[in-house]
Amino acid sequence: MRVLLVDDHPLFRQALAATVRQIAPEHSIEHYDTLGEARAALGAGEDALVLLDLKLPDSHGISGLLGLKAQAPAATVAIVSASDDHETVQTAQACGASGFISKAVSVEELAAAIETLLAGAEWFTETGPDHGRAPLTTAQARIVEGVHRGLMNKQIAYEMGISEATVKYHLTGIFRKMGVQTRAQLLTLARD
CATH class of the missing domain: 3.40.50.2300 (Response regulator)
Structure with a gap:
């Protein structure tokens, strides 16, 4: 390895x-x-x-x-x-x-x-109590990476071979998992 x-x-x-x-x-x-x-x-x-x-x-x-x-x-x-x-x-x-x-x-x-x-x-590494944040799926991680690169939903959908509606569906789940409400907040969390 x-x-x-x-x-x-x-x-x-x-x-x-x-x-x-x-x-x-x-x-x-x-x-x-x-x-x-x-x-x-x-x-x-x-x-x-x-x-x-x-x-x-x-x-x-x-x-x-x-x-x-x-x-x-x-x-x-x-x-x-x-x-x-x-x-x-x-x-x-x-x-x-x-x-x-x-x-x-x-x-x-x-x-x-x-x-x-x-x-x-x-x-x-143990850093305190677990607040139970669910991990992102592979598709959700790819979408967050696309958002970080500045791609629009349509561009992310094209790259992943899925519909724009599916990207929007995943973004809703990502926002919930990450505890944010907007794309800007998601970007700030990813950068920090």
Whole structure:
């Protein structure tokens, strides 16, 4: 399995790589400074583990996760971030992340998280009570990614091969799941 480390801080990437090598030396480890580099290297049907920072030079917030999941739905994407408040963790989970690791965790917890993710299970740093936000479906994640790119409903429908009415139906469900009422609020949540 390939492990893609996507973080613009070289020292943190090195620490992640050392932890992965210690747990699973047989895995291929790749380092990327930007989301664009990682997306270019990741195949659509590829079974890879991506450890993704939320703040990159070319991506800020959950939009990077949405783009990766839309491009490579088979990939396991876990967020590794210093922005580890409860809302951010829950939003990442709702948007399809398989895990969330706080950059403030101990080396032991980091190792446990990576080992769990490599085994195919989810790992979420405990940040407080679970408010039960339901995860987005693959179609909903693709629609949010389209909204983030500035596409109109008609354009999203064309790209996905569905009707504009279906896009509107999904947007209603997305608004409910994400606790927003408008497209602008959804964009703000995705960017934050």
